[in-house]
Amino acid sequence: MKQIKKVAIVGTGVIGASWAAFYLNKGFQVNAFDPAPDAEVNLRNRVQTYLLDLIELDQACDKDTVDHVADTLKKLVFFNNLIDAVKDADFIQENGPERIDLKQDLYAQITQNCPEDTIVASSSSGLKISDIQNNCLHPERIVLGHPFNPPHLLPLVEIIGGEKTDQRYIKDAFDFYQKLGKKPILIHKEVKGHVANRLQSAIWREAFYLVSEGVCSAEDIDIAISNGPGLRWAIFGPYLNMQLANQQGFKAAMHHLGGPMSEWWADMHAYTLSEEKIELLSEETEKFISKLGDKDLQSLRDTALLDILKMRKKMDLP
Ligand SMILES: NC(=O)c1ccc[n+]([C@@H]2O[C@H](COP(=O)([O-])OP(=O)(O)OC[C@H]3O[C@@H](n4cnc5c(N)ncnc54)[C@H](O)[C@@H]3O)[C@@H](O)[C@H]2O)c1
Numbered sequence: 001m002k003q004i005k006k007v008a009i010v011g012t013g014v015i016g017a018s019w020a021a022f023y024l025n026k027g028f029q030v031n032a033f034d035p036a037p038d039a040e041v042n043l044r045n046r047v048q049t050y051l052l053d054l055i056e057l058d059q060a061c062d063k064d065t066v067d068h069v070a071d072t073l074k075k076l077v078f079f080n081n082l083i084d085a086v087k088d089a090d091f092i093q094e095n096g097p098e099r100i101d102l103k104q105d106l107y108a109q110i111t112q113n114c115p116e117d118t119i120v121a122s123s124s125s126g127l128k129i130s131d132i133q134n135n136c137l138h139p140e141r142i143v144l145g146h147p148f149n150p151p152h153l154l155p156l157v158e159i160i161g162g163e164k165t166d167q168r169y170i171k172d173a174f175d176f177y178q179k180l181g182k183k184p185i186l187i188h189k190e191v192k193g194h195v196a197n198r199l200q201s202a203i204w205r206e207a208f209y210l211v212s213e214g215v216c217s218a219e220d221i222d223i224a225i226s227n228g229p230g231l232r233w234a235i236f237g238p239y240l241n242m243q244l245a246n247q248q249g250f251k252a253a254m255h256h257l258g259g260p261m262s263e264w265w266a267d268m269h270a271y272t273l274s275e276e277k278i279e280l281l282s283e284e285t286e287k288f289i290s291k292l293g294d295k296d297l298q299s300l301r302d303t304a305l306l307d308i309l310k311m312r313k314k315m316d317l318p
Contacts, residue, residue: 001172002117006031008089010082010110012043015123015151016095020076021050022152023093025058026180029075033085040078047076050152057153057306082106086114091176093145095123103132111137119169119176121145126193129162140166143173144187146194153305158194160187209271211284218284219291234308235317 007023009016012034020030020043032043051069079085086092092114096106103124110120116138122129123146133139143161148154157177161170170186177184187195207221216224232241239250246253289297 001175002090004090004176005029006088006090008033008086008092008114009095010034010085010092010106011095011097011123012039013095015147015149016093017043017046018050018150018152019093019095019123019147021047021054022180024072024075025051025054025152027075029077031077031079031085031089033079033082043078044073044076047073050150053302053306054152057309082109083113086110086118089114089118092118092120093123094120098125098127100127100131103127104135107132107142108135108137111139111142117141119143119173121173123147123151125197128190128192129160129165130190131162133162133164136164139164141169143170144194145173145177146196148196150302153302153309155181155183155309156196157182157184158187158196159184160190160194162190205271206268208273208277208281209269211281212271212277217288218281219288222288234312240318 006029008031009020009023010033012020012032013036016032016034020032023030024047032040034040034043036042048069051072052065055065055068092110094103094106094110096102103122107120114120119141120136121143122132124132124144125146129142129144133142136142139162142165144159146158148156151157159170159174159177161167174184174186185195191198193201203225207225210216211218211221229241236244242253242257243250246256
């Protein structure tokens, strides 16, 4: 794989800004582009905050924190046009809006203007690379590099190519993310929503269904997950948790739980959103939030996340 020194971030919204902080913290020069009017100011503000998270996570800043952040920010260059941002990039992380027509157009422009062997990785949450790479020059280097929000903290990156992607670039992207300390997984077949988002939406579907049907409140659902299975999921996933559900291991657990679980699956229903349901679910969520006082939920989540990540690192969890 070619040596990577300069990473281009195309689209600097929620995900792009977080990726920018991640790459800057790893020592790369970062070129950024976003057409929104206040994009540069917003990006610099967000990156500054995220760099503080990363310093705390790494616990490895021997300099004054303010100086360190200021030095790191010097490696961030914002461009007012896409061409200059990508023309000498060694790796491109694309984070534009999740619309296939827009992505196809954007990829045509990116690939006509960047070096021909530069990997272009899409953060897309659910679009297929085969669709995105349709109008590209050298489509063989287009891959999925799908992070979980916020990418500067969460290690998961889902990787897959499209019909025209060369296996060599998929492997290079995998190795690149892994060397940077990410936990990449390689997906073997293109499916809408990839893997982690499908799992997440399976839970959300049932969470919305149960509240819509009046089985329990939104607060009950959140308490149930965060104080029950969610605690275990931060340690092991569904397979290792099933292994531990029975003293004889996975197969015995499946023989024990498989029958009742199949009945629950048969009892679960397709769920389609409507404006009415969104209204109801939103009111339910507001009721829960109003009980929490004036807590800053985002900062609470990100502070707790840092502690969980430190614990996972210390215990070398898979
Ligand atoms: N938000 C999440 O939780 C999440 C998680 C993982 C992946 N993603 C994916 O990341 C991508 C970005 O999502 P987001 O949540 O950051 O959205 P966002 O709306 O916060 O950011 C999108 C950015 O793209 C910019 N943009 C618009 N047109 C552009 C163009 N032609 N070229 C470059 N930039 C352009 C917008 O100005 C905006 O800043 C999407 O593909 C999404 O599916 C989102």
